Amino acid sequence: MLRVAVPNKGALASAASEMLGEAGYRQRHEQRDLTVLDPANEVEFFFLRPKDIPIYVGSGELDLGITGRDLALDSGAPVTETLALGFGGSTFRYAAPAGHDWTVADLQGKRLATSYPRLVRDDLARQGVEAEVIRLDGAVEISIQLGVADAVADVVGSGRTLRQHSLVAFGDPICTSEAVLVHRSDSAESRAKAQLAARLQGVVFAQQYMMLDYDCPRELLDAAIAITPGLESPTVAPLAVESWVAVRAMVARREVNRVMDALAEVGAKAVLASDIRSCRL
């Protein structure tokens, strides 16, 4: 039985559960459930704090886990990314009171509050800056106001929390994070682990692409195919009217509107975009 850790709450929990559900795995019905057995897929899921997940996986107690890249790095646990999952995107950045043009060198001798002390210490050491790192569990942005720190290093999503506290981010991001599937670094590969990773990869790809269907006059087909080359090559099927064909191709989701405009411009009709739920590429 494969043993897999999933975030039980916080920023990654609901998207992680949704992705596993989309990949065909049984998910918990009650928020309070800490384990779910999925006998059909021979997997047992454990719902844990995302910060603890690299520890469980790194110790070898659990085979795979979903957590944040920043949390995995900060844990120092011996885990390796199996797969990036494309949600829970954030950056981890230094920030300090607005109104001053801060650089990382300005942190020399200062007090720096963070929930990710290892990430920060490693980065400061790389940059040759000595600062006092103060470990807090959360709500780090308020620590400057409360006189505990001079600057912070914290997760930035939309940037709203920084603005609310009149802080500005500075320096290169210490880490660019997203949700990741991790395994123990020295663990042996197994069919069961590879299959769960392949299923999640199928959902990740599916979310990055859309399926485009359109009708196209036969004489314009070459121009249309140049716009939608698909992954291997688009499917081209005859229509009842001989001078027209139906075309089907996968398109990167972020490009879909630009591609639809271009198809309409060359003379394609009935251009339809639809979601893909899962796939194996």
Ligand SMILES: Nc1ncnc2c1ncn2[C@@H]1O[C@H](COP(=O)(O)OP(=O)(O)OP(=O)(O)O)[C@@H](O)[C@H]1O
């Ligand atoms: N606002 C956000 N936008 C995007 N990702 C975020 C955001 N906040 C946190 N994350 C990501 O979620 C993960 C951890 O956040 P989460 O909120 O689940 O844990 P926590 O802050 O340690 O716990 P909690 O807030 O429940 O006490 C990290 O990988 C982080 O990068």
Ligand SMILES: O=P(O)(O)OC[C@H]1O[C@H](OP(=O)(O)OP(=O)(O)O)[C@H](O)[C@@H]1O
């Ligand atoms: O840039 P934003 O979109 O505003 O998001 C960033 C905030 O979100 C997280 O906090 P969370 O809500 O997890 O609370 P915490 O600080 O107590 O962990 C993070 O620690 C930042 O405070």
Ligand SMILES: [Mg+2]
């Ligand atoms: Mg949080």
